[in-house]
Amino acid sequence: KQEVTQIPAALSVPEGENLVLNCSFTDSAIYNLQWFRQDPGKGLTSLLLIQSSQREQTSGRLNASLDKSSGRSTLYIAASQPGDSATYLCAVNPRKAAGNKLTFGGGTRVLVKP
Amino acid sequence: DTGVSQDPRHKITKRGQNVTFRCDPISEHNRLYWYRQTLGQGPEFLTYFQNEAQLEKSRLLSDRFSAERPKGSFSTLEIQRTEQGDSAMYLCASRDIRDSPLHFGNGTRLTVT
Numbered sequence: 698k699q700e701v702t703q704i705p706a707a708l709s710v711p712e713g714e715n716l717v718l719n720c721s722f723t724d725s726a727i728y729n730l731q732w733f734r735q736d737p738g739k740g741l742t743s744l745l746l747i748q749s750s751q752r753e754q755t756s757g758r759l760n761a762s763l764d765k766s767s768g769r770s771t772l773y774i775a776a777s778q779p780g781d782s783a784t785y786l787c788a789v790n791p792r793k794a795a796g797n798k799l800t801f802g803g804g805t806r807v808l809v810k811p
Numbered sequence: 812d813t814g815v816s817q818d819p820r821h822k823i824t825k826r827g828q829n830v831t832f833r834c835d836p837i838s839e840h841n842r843l844y845w846y847r848q849t850l851g852q853g854p855e856f857l858t859y860f861q862n863e864a865q866l867e868k869s870r871l872l873s874d875r876f877s878a879e880r881p882k883g884s885f886s887t888l889e890i891q892r893t894e895q896g897d898s899a900m901y902l903c904a905s906r907d908i909r910d911s912p913l914h915f916g917n918g919t920r921l922t923v924t
Contacts, residue, residue, distance in 0.1 A: 728910040740902055740917040786853055798844060799913055801853030
């Protein structure tokens with residue numbers, strides 16, 4: 698059974714510092730991995746999708762890497778801003794699951810202090 | 812592309828009552844998912860539709876829960892005889908093919924008193 702872990706559960710940084718968020722998964726047989734942002738009381742906003750054949754994806758200040766063999770992904774957010782405060786979730790799309798339903802980590806709650 | 816739409820945004824109900832939520836996926840997305848999220852946790856899979864066919868249900872989906880997707884467009888999730896433990900955010904998501912990004916709605920927050 699695929700398990701996804703995000704450590705730390707919470708992170709607080711001063712504005713301008715780079716953020717490094719970690720995600721680990723137990724089964725490397727995945728189609729892709731997706732990073733989401735969730736604001737309090739809201740749904741999930743897709744940030745980046747990395748296919749299993751890719752090593753990284755970039756969008757603006759965001760960069761996500763994937764090391765499938767070691768079961769790890771990292772989301773980097775450069776020059777953090779208070780508006781980046783949110784919960785960040787990673788989810789894997791496993792090959793072995795019917796319907797390719799995503800399996801989520803518990804999230805990392807980020808606070809960027811001005 | 813107007814995004815995934817869920818209705819209502821919030822629902823407060825008394826224990827024992829029935830509730831129904833609606834999800835309108837992105838048009839032409841044939842895959843639709845329901846997830847449940849409790850405070851401080853990641854979303855947990857409930858059920859999955861491909862077009863109108865419900866292809867998988869989680870063991871989290873007790874017999875009090877039922878989901879439909881008539882005509883392969885919008886979907887409804889009904890909870891009968893609600894319990895306090897049903898209080899959660901119910902999220903709907905859709906995508907077109909199996910390795911494309913999953914798009915979520917803003918969810919329906921259910922509070923059972």
